[in-house]
Amino acid sequence: xxxxAKSCKKxxxxxxxxxxxxxxxxxxxxxxxxxxxxxxxxxxxRQRDKxxxxxxxxxxxxxxxxxxxxxxxxxxxxxxxxxEVEQIAISVADALSLNKDLVSAIALGHDVGHTPFGHSxxxxxxxxxxxxxxxxxxxxxxxxxxxxxxxxxxxxVYEGILKHDSDMFSINKQxxxxxxxxxxxxxxxxxxxxxxxxxxxxxLGTPPxxxxxxxxxxxxxxxxxxxxxxxxxxxxxxxxxxxxDKTCQEQLENILxxxxxxxxxxxxxxxxxxxLTNNLIESSFKNLQKHKINMDTKDETGKKIDxxxxxxxxxxxxxFKNNKEILEKLEKLEKNLQNAEYSEKENIKKDIKKLNKxxxxxxxxxxxxxxxxxxxxxxxxxxxxxxxxxxxxxKIKKSDIKGEKIIKYLFEDLMKHPEILxxxxxxxxxxxxKDRQKK
Numbered sequence: 250x251x252x253x254a255k256s257c258k259k260x261x262x263x264x265x266x267x268x269x270x271x272x273x274x275x276x277x278x279x280x281x282x283x284x285x286x287x288x289x290x291x292x293x294x295r296q297r298d299k300x301x302x303x304x305x306x307x308x309x310x311x312x313x314x315x316x317x318x319x320x321x322x323x324x325x326x327x328x329x330x331x332x333e334v335e336q337i338a339i340s341v342a343d344a345l346s347l348n349k350d351l352v353s354a355i356a357l358g359h360d361v362g363h364t365p366f367g368h369s370x371x372x373x374x375x376x377x378x379x380x381x382x383x384x385x386x387x388x389x390x391x392x393x394x395x396x397x398x399x400x401x402x403x404x405x406v407y408e409g410i411l412k413h414d415s416d417m418f419s420i421n422k423q424x425x426x427x428x429x430x431x432x433x434x435x436x437x438x439x440x441x442x443x444x445x446x447x448x449x450x451x452x453l454g455t456p457p458x459x460x461x462x463x464x465x466x467x468x469x470x471x472x473x474x475x476x477x478x479x480x481x482x483x484x485x486x487x488x489x490x491x492x493x494d495k496t497c498q499e500q501l502e503n504i505l506x507x508x509x510x511x512x513x514x515x516x517x518x519x520x521x522x523x524x525l526t527n528n529l530i531e532s533s534f535k536n537l538q539k540h541k542i543n544m545d546t547k548d549e550t551g552k553k554i555d556x557x558x559x560x561x562x563x564x565x566x567x568x569f570k571n572n573k574e575i576l577e578k579l580e581k582l583e584k585n586l587q588n589a590e591y592s593e594k595e596n597i598k599k600d601i602k603k604l605n606k607x608x609x610x611x612x613x614x615x616x617x618x619x620x621x622x623x624x625x626x627x628x629x630x631x632x633x634x635x636x637x638x639x640x641x642x643x644k645i646k647k648s649d650i651k652g653e654k655i656i657k658y659l660f661e662d663l664m665k666h667p668e669i670l671x672x673x674x675x676x677x678x679x680x681x682x683k684d685r686q687k688k
Contacts, residue, residue: 261291269346271537273459279403296402297354305361305393306331312365325476327360333476334359337526338468341618342461344530345537351461352468354402355409359465362389366652373653377660382427387414388449392430399441408452409462413469417453419608425449456550456615460537463550463618470613471525474632479518481639490638497638504631508624525620525628532621550615 255263261275268274278292288295300306309328335356342352363386364370374384390410394402411417428449430442457463481487491498502513509516509524614625639645663670 255289257288257291264291267346268348271460272347273351273405273461291350293350293354296406297350297357299398300354300358300394303361303397306357309360312363327363330472331357331360333472334468337471338464340526341464341468341530345533348461351405352464354406355462355465356468358390358394358410359413359469360390362386362393369649370652370656373656382424385416387411387417395445396430405459407448408458409465411452412457412462413465415609415612418612419605420453422450422453425453460618463616466616467529467618471522475518475521477635477639481635486642486644500634504627507627528620528624533618536617536619550617
């Protein structure tokens, strides 16, 4: 037994020695946290804990992933989802000898900027402020934490939070210029806003530079598809659908059998999580061995994504040479959209949606931390079925519309009466308060 507790430095050295050579080591962490109190946690663990104790994290308990069809007391929230993502991510990092503290920090912070009412709420808010930078939950998550802690959080944490969302790979980088930032901490450096904008410009449209960030991408996908399927399967909606359409049940049975080896009747949630997680670990380990000779994570992932785009577009009989050409076409379509007549807009939106889908699929398929090709295809099919029969169902849509109306009403009212905003969110009052405290 040791005579004394392990210091931060000793904990970090021991952890680094146990990690594989491609892990993000504690010795590389940007330790800008000047707090003087003694700690027996690694620097990344302290940064993870800072996120845990934010108000934004606590507020996740009142946000739902999908508005539940049934008023069940055990439906999942954004908070339970986040905890599930962290648990899966830590398990994968452990198995692959990567940095557990980094994946934990990314996982806990990845959704702190999400809207209420799920992705429909995010889309609604994005439409409302489209001309002022738009709204993207991953950018908002970084923005919120940055406004609280600035450079006290390592950039690899911020990067992982930003890039867990595949939309950040196809987004127009110019959107960074339209982002505003409120500081919640008067001790932050005056340059922190510029640093935030520069960070976005550098990172938007590029693949993750750490394997730990890639772990969280897939942990998020696994948790998301698992609870969407479970909520669907346990709802009355599922029984209503299979009475009318046996195809849905047959497709689900075939897919789940291939992924888990079990029949849908005997399947439990943990079986789907375990099967996908185990496949992710085994397939990722093979990928790491394959890329062992030359391992610049960002460069290797970028090459894989470009190759995946080529493969996907060949299958769809389209001819884009690489990711750059798709981005150029997207930019052109978006410009045309602004000047188009209403009838043309719908067709342009369909083209944009199709190209974005290619981007998202390639981004996911191009990660080094990944499930194998066969299970990847089954995952996509499962996602498509759940989206078609559950997420896209009229009963869910009705709930989404209610949420959209609430957001629109609140937005319009707050725009008319900004004085009713809490002080910390009212830019004018907040600036006055900061100036007063500095005197």
